[in-house]
Amino acid sequence: MALFETRGLTKRFLGVTAVDAVDLRIEAGELVSLIGPNGSGKTTLFNCVTGYLASDAGRVFFHDRDVTGVPAHRIARLGVGRTFQLVSVFPRLSALENLLTFLQQHQEEGVLARLVRAPRVRRYEAVAVERAMMLLDSVGLAARAAAPAGSLSYGQRKLLAFAAALMPDPELVLLDEPAAAVNPTMINQMKEQIRALHRRGKTVLLVEHNMDVVMDISQRVIVLDHGQKIAEGSPAAVRRDPKVIEAYFGR
Amino acid sequence: MRALRWSFGGVFLVAVPWIVAAVAPGQQRYILHVLIFTALYGALALSYDLVVGHVGSLSLAHPAFFGIGAYTAALLGTEARWPFAAALPAGIAAAGLMALAVGVPMFRLTEHSFAMGTLGFALVTQIVATNWVEFTRGPLCVTGIPKPELGPLRIVTLPAFYWMGLTAVGLVGLLYHGLTTARLGRAFHAVRDNEMLASAASIHPLKYRMLAFVIGGAVAGGVGTLFASYVGVLCPTELAVSLSVNLLVMLFLGGVGSLRGVVVGAVAFTALPEILRMAPTWRMVIYGLLLLLIVIRAPDGLEGVIRRRSAAWRQPSGG
Numbered sequence: 001m002a003l004f005e006t007r008g009l010t011k012r013f014l015g016v017t018a019v020d021a022v023d024l025r026i027e028a029g030e031l032v033s034l035i036g037p038n039g040s041g042k043t044t045l046f047n048c049v050t051g052y053l054a055s056d057a058g059r060v061f062f063h064d065r066d067v068t069g070v071p072a073h074r075i076a077r078l079g080v081g082r083t084f085q086l087v088s089v090f091p092r093l094s095a096l097e098n099l100l101t102f103l104q105q106h107q108e109e110g111v112l113a114r115l116v117r118a119p120r121v122r123r124y125e126a127v128a129v130e131r132a133m134m135l136l137d138s139v140g141l142a143a144r145a146a147a148p149a150g151s152l153s154y155g156q157r158k159l160l161a162f163a164a165a166l167m168p169d170p171e172l173v174l175l176d177e178p179a180a181a182v183n184p185t186m187i188n189q190m191k192e193q194i195r196a197l198h199r200r201g202k203t204v205l206l207v208e209h210n211m212d213v214v215m216d217i218s219q220r221v222i223v224l225d226h227g228q229k230i231a232e233g234s235p236a237a238v239r240r241d242p243k244v245i246e247a248y249f250g251r
Numbered sequence: 252m253r254a255l256r257w258s259f260g261g262v263f264l265v266a267v268p269w270i271v272a273a274v275a276p277g278q279q280r281y282i283l284h285v286l287i288f289t290a291l292y293g294a295l296a297l298s299y300d301l302v303v304g305h306v307g308s309l310s311l312a313h314p315a316f317f318g319i320g321a322y323t324a325a326l327l328g329t330e331a332r333w334p335f336a337a338a339l340p341a342g343i344a345a346a347g348l349m350a351l352a353v354g355v356p357m358f359r360l361t362e363h364s365f366a367m368g369t370l371g372f373a374l375v376t377q378i379v380a381t382n383w384v385e386f387t388r389g390p391l392c393v394t395g396i397p398k399p400e401l402g403p404l405r406i407v408t409l410p411a412f413y414w415m416g417l418t419a420v421g422l423v424g425l426l427y428h429g430l431t432t433a434r435l436g437r438a439f440h441a442v443r444d445n446e447m448l449a450s451a452a453s454i455h456p457l458k459y460r461m462l463a464f465v466i467g468g469a470v471a472g473g474v475g476t477l478f479a480s481y482v483g484v485l486c487p488t489e490l491a492v493s494l495s496v497n498l499l500v501m502l503f504l505g506g507v508g509s510l511r512g513v514v515v516g517a518v519a520f521t522a523l524p525e526i527l528r529m530a531p532t533w534r535m536v537i538y539g540l541l542l543l544l545i546v547i548r549a550p551d552g553l554e555g556v557i558r559r560r561s562a563a564w565r566q567p568s569g570g
Contacts, residue, residue, distance in 0.1 A: 050451070071455075072450035073449075073456070076450065093440065101441050101449075101452050101454075111435065114433070114434045115429045115430060116429070121434065125434065
């Protein structure tokens, strides 16, 4: 069975059906892009499957487990990492602390153990710092580890948010427009990062508007329009699909 | 160097009663009284800052928790003749449990509604304390609250109360430091700064809000207990909503979310005006103006001023 699946997922806002009975199946180790014109329901779908929005109908499965209606922090704990469309970092925390924030809960230490800084908590903290530095290094931000995240450039903050999502080593990573509003050099860097993540065996689902990125890195593309899935297949096949061309350019 | 400075500071603070006796023998009682209030206010302000400064929820319920702790311990001490060693934990527990019960529904409200909801709770608590005369004696106040006694240790004299206050603010400071730094602190700050992102980091926002709210409430109850046992009389006016305003002034004056800032704020608000003998009628006016000035000129409070100054000291070339 698929690693991640939605069946008939539906979300309505005041009578507008933003996500309309969408069935998705993502196999473990796949790199899939979700595309569609503005307002086609991509981000809404992301928010429904990660516990930020309650869906009106349909089910969500992760590892064959029904996770419909499970709150966001628990979905994250199950091994689903995500980034947000608008860059999301903790601006007052340093780059390093941003990453550490993403790991600590997985330790599942009691409050008291953390309050008195029990030895095992200290040991784990050292491991966490090491992992965080490795991730910062992989996105080229090691030199900025101590800088407040708010002082980084827009592109750097996107890379930081990406690295933070990887901190707990999630199996499934959902990226909401990783290449939007980023300069071309940074886009290439982001593409490499996503590819590297995929090579390490992670499953990636990304929402992206930049077609070069989508066509270049995806194994499979799913197209939404008006909340409905209108096409699905290899990048080349989707690009030729008349329904997709119509959705993007009109008749 | 750092340790040396700390131990010098500690010795100085402990020695204050003797220093005061040597320097100003005529005013010893008055000065110690002010310092005891300062210490208790400092501990209370720190407990309040856990909620306001670290999870970013503007609660106005703090006077209620202070009062619930104080009334619990005062009534147990006078009516049931409980020893202080039992009444203090009872006061802490009562306030903490009340925070637990009130917090869950309150945190369903966001921002302004949360402030209004907690304000309502504080008002109701004061009204109950005023009007439930058979239980709290209402405006007649609870009187004859026994002095603290911990085994052979009897706290009766002003210096003893001063050391008690100092111990209280020290312990609350340690707790505050432990909660607001490292792993726990990061979780609190994540919830405060970006709730959605905190959830993505598998941090449960409500859990950490409740943790700060309940610990803050319990500590406020403990401070209330100490306050009642020091003053010996407990009246419903002590639970007034204006206490929240005073605490907010201390926090913003000193520096929200900073241990040193909040303590500096408590000293600046409580001790300095007394020592400088500022006219009581003008005090609130001056504080209002000072607060405006701080919010406009130094939004991070005196703590920010101190930090910038010491940074300039360390790097004279930069300044």
